[in-house]
Amino acid sequence: MPNHSPRRAGAGDQLATPADVAAYLRVPVKTLYQWKYRNTGPSVHKVGRHLRYRWHEVDAWLDAQTSYDLTA
Numbered sequence: 001m002p003n004h005s006p007r008r009a010g011a012g013d014q015l016a017t018p019a020d021v022a023a024y025l026r027v028p029v030k031t032l033y034q035w036k037y038r039n040t041g042p043s044v045h046k047v048g049r050h051l052r053y054r055w056h057e058v059d060a061w062l063d064a065q066t067s068y069d070l071t072a
Contacts, residue, residue, distance in 0.1 A: 016058065021053045025058075041061065
């Protein structure tokens with residue numbers, strides 16, 4: 001299956017839209033809004049009236065979510 005991720009090489013400095021992040025995480029955009037409301041998702045920034053994400057913060061949040069012990 002081809003990778004349809006919106007991430008591109010060198011995209012670390014670019015801002016992502018909620019649709020970009022939702023596609024990357026393979027969750028509905030509505031889930032991102034729920035996470036924002038509950039303050040449980042990746043850091044989000046308002047640019048004017050628009051929400052934007054920094055890719056490195058999304059990746060850091062994702063890494064923190066996957067830190068569980070497989071040796072138990």
